[in-house]
Amino acid sequence: MKAAFITRYGALENVQHGEQPKPSPAAGEVLVRMMAASVNPIDYKQVLGELKPLIKPRFPLLLGSDGAGVVVAPAEGFLAGDEVYFRTPLMATGSFAEFISLPAQTLALKPANMSFVEAASLPLVGLTAAQALDKAGLKAGARVLIHAGSGGVGSFAVQYAKAKGAYVATTASAGRVEMLTALGADEIVDYRSERIEDRLSEMDIVLDTLGPAVRAASYKVLKKGGVLVSIQGMPDPETVARMGANPLIRLVARGSAWKQQRAAAKQGAVFKYHWMQESGAELAKIAALVEAGKIKAAIDSEFALKDVRAAFARSASGRVGGKIVIKIQA
Ligand SMILES: NC(=O)c1ccc[n+]([C@@H]2O[C@H](COP(=O)([O-])OP(=O)(O)OC[C@H]3O[C@@H](n4cnc5c(N)ncnc54)[C@H](OP(=O)(O)O)[C@@H]3O)[C@@H](O)[C@H]2O)c1
Structure with a gap:
């Protein structure tokens, strides 16, 4: 599958777009076909090695911390075809990819009144x-x-x-x-x-x-x-x-x-x-607020998966209004 990843810490130029093995879900995990994922400052900070003192490196490191997609291999409460959104566990990033496998408890059904791009902008x-x-x-x-x-x-x-x-x-x-x-x-x-x-x-x-x-x-x-x-x-x-x-x-x-x-x-x-904790249960509560019309998406810009590096440069500028989203499937 196509994914954005690094093989060592360093500059944003280290971000690669290429082939990586498609993940196989472990017990209790759900395989998701990615539709969209959002860019967060933690993504470029990870590339620059700013989290190195806190998190042990594991290369190739697949990038991307949240997103939205469609369940293809179901588990624990999710069916094939369910439209979901999620924040990955900290040590299991990789949403800038065509597929991701995630613990079922990190997922929730995406807000029904949002597109994948809008839903992907919210979890983290x-x-x-x-x-x-x-x-x-x-x-x-x-x-x-x-x-x-x-x-x-x-x-x-x-x-x-x-x-x-x-x-x-x-x-x-x-x-x-x-x-x-x-x-x-x-x-x-x-x-x-x-x-x-x-x-x-x-x-x-x-x-x-x-x-x-x-x-x-x-x-x-x-x-x-x-x-x-x-x-x-x-x-x-x-x-x-x-x-x-x-x-x-x-x-x-x-x-x-x-x-x-x-x-x-x-x-x-x-x-x-506060350091954010991933939680499908809390994302379900956020989806209810969205569906009640209390939360809207604020989208700064959209990029293609092959252009993740340019999206990171925009994020690192510090001048983003709302969220940058990577569109993975049309
Ligand atoms: N602890 C955690 O779990 C956690 C989770 C998420 C994020 N974070 C951290 O929280 C920080 C914010 O994340 P973010 O995603 O919101 O960042 P962001 O989207 O990149 O923030 C960019 C925005 O900040 C505004 N801004 C810059 N300097 C400002 C200032 N001095 N006063 C007021 N506004 C200013 C900019 O407005 P203008 O363009 O108009 O200047 C721009 O709209 C990041 O450092 C991130 O790593 C931590």
Whole structure:
């Protein structure tokens, strides 16, 4: 089958498009014929070797972390012909390919009212945004700031927080106002010309998609006891241990968590880190929100499978509005 893969870490030029063996499903796995898959920053970070300290290399490494397709070899609750979407397990990527074999519990039926391209754009960012905001205690009436609302995670997070009844502020550049208004944002702060602390206060939750650069200002806009939940930077010690990282990295993760929690406590706030967990059951809940009209896809651009390298270059530019999708079958 055709797939996108690397045989060593390095530059984006290392990404190859060529033949790889078609996977054979193990017990409890479902074979899926891929229709579309989305590009996430973790994909190019993996190519550049940025996850090397956390994840043991296994080459050839098939790329692609989520997507949508059609079941061809059924198992555990899924029938041949079912239209599904999924986030792969972290150590079993490979959705930029004509076929992928996945544990049944990572799959859900794709939202019935979405195309494969639209459905493929949601799993990784949807699970990330929903899990991180839920971990931070999202509830109706909460005041939430989402950094980079026009990004993949942000564009889902804005809609998810609105669907749960929150007041949603977000940072974005001026050119993204129309997009974010359509997604339901209540207040948009232009990160290029304004300071969030001049516009916002008494927030219950900040979703940090950008890392240390926005943390000091974010603590200023949180109310006392408010939660900053981050998906950026060194994962929490529990996640790092689960990934099987070496003792030195585990020590670094403990030190980093301690430092972040202390910095937050000094500002009267709480720091939490979230690393997304794949889950078919949670994707089924997201599909229900989509089918209820509460979440839409935000598509930046579409690429063919043979052009994955160009899609990665676009992702690595950091200027993506919504999601890049790789179309695998017409
Ligand atoms: N921990 C986890 O499990 C997890 C899961 C998913 C993602 N992540 C990480 O989370 C980060 C965000 O992912 P993503 O997929 O949302 O990235 P993305 O789609 O590449 O984000 C791009 C967007 O960020 C906006 N942006 C850039 N700098 C900004 C700033 N200073 N203020 C406000 N907006 C800014 C850009 O807007 P303009 O073009 O208008 O400037 C663009 O729309 C990545 O580092 C990713 O690796 C972590």
